[in-house]
Amino acid sequence: MTATLQAPPKTHRVVFPFTAIVGQEEMKLALLLNVIDPKIGGVMIMGDRGTGKSTTIRALADLLPEIEVVDNDPFNSHPSDPDLMSDNVRQALEEQGSLPVAHKKVIMVDLPLGATEDRVCGTIDIEKALSEGVKAFEPGLLAKANRGILYVDEVNLLDDHLVDVLLDSAASGWNTVEREGISIRHPARFVLVGSGNPEEGELRPQLLDRFGMHAEIHTVKEPNLRVQIVEQRSEFDRDPQKFCETYQSQQEELQNSLVKAQNLLPSVNIDYDLRVKISEVCSELDVDGLRGDIVTNRASKALAAFEGRTEVTVDDIRRTMVLCLRHRLRKDPLETIDSGYKVEKAFNRVFGLETEEN
Structure with missing residues (x-):
């Protein structure tokens, strides 16, 4: 044997x-x-x-966290969401009714x-x-x-x-x-x-x-x-397993927060007045197109969901706006990207926070 x-x-x-x-x-x-x-x-x-x-x-x-995929599918197709399925998987699902699922x-x-x-x-x-x-x-x-x-x-x-x-x-x-x-x-x-x-x-x-x-x-x-x-x-290189175990509970806590945020995201609301002010900032900064407006809306909603809230606050917008807009201000390829000062200045003016900052 x-x-x-x-x-x-x-x-x-x-x-x-x-x-x-x-x-x-x-x-x-x-x-x-x-x-x-x-x-x-x-x-x-x-x-x-x-x-x-x-x-x-x-x-x-x-x-x-691990995701559910259709077993042996090269595209990591989702077992039930048609938007995340390859055409072959969708066809097979219609013919067979169900497909083997794996976690990956x-x-x-x-x-x-x-x-x-x-x-x-x-x-x-x-x-x-x-x-x-x-x-x-x-x-x-x-x-x-x-x-x-x-x-x-x-x-x-x-x-x-x-x-x-x-x-x-x-x-x-x-x-x-x-x-x-x-x-x-x-x-x-x-x-x-x-x-x-x-x-x-x-x-x-x-x-x-x-x-x-x-x-x-x-x-x-x-x-x-x-x-x-x-x-x-140095500690990690000496004993990676032991080092990771020290942070295991924090890792699990953050993982759970991300899953909860993904589930909460569809319920998050951003007030109409705040949306108008976001677009006002983009307009004042002369941002081309509407990508800046859309991304700032999405990012502030994602931040609210991450912190377990269903209403976007001015602070959520403040914390995400520089990340969403700083690279959209450059018109000349030879110019450097703004560190965030211009975005913060426009944000403070539009949201009426200039008095607090000065």
């Missing part, structure tokens, strides 16, 4: 806990709000090298800088399609990222055409591949997170505008905080 090997209790790679990350509140808030409402449109994170951008995004993916960790797809359009979108096997009469599709990274997080490090160095493809899919929730008259589409609804270092160049204003939020992160200056971060990292 052959002995069977026992799998270790924890087989997946241990990730630095999200709740253990010190500072960078702006980045953490933007990421959490996008998880609560992916329709916000993703986050662009700009900041110095070595400030924990990648660590934070991996930690977020690890924090999220939320996937974080890391997009390599040298990726080709075929690698990102997927390819159609024309020979197979012509000879066998079937739509032979090889899914790409967008299929893998459906209902997960798509992370593009150094997005400012990525080919503009590819950035366009990613943003189009993120906005529509679908990816369509066409070749030689054959067309295949599948759901591609993901939280798009881009990061970069401003020294290596900015994205064009037209592309920047398509990101829902823009978070700026800087190297921590306070010596005490720097020491705390270094000690934490």
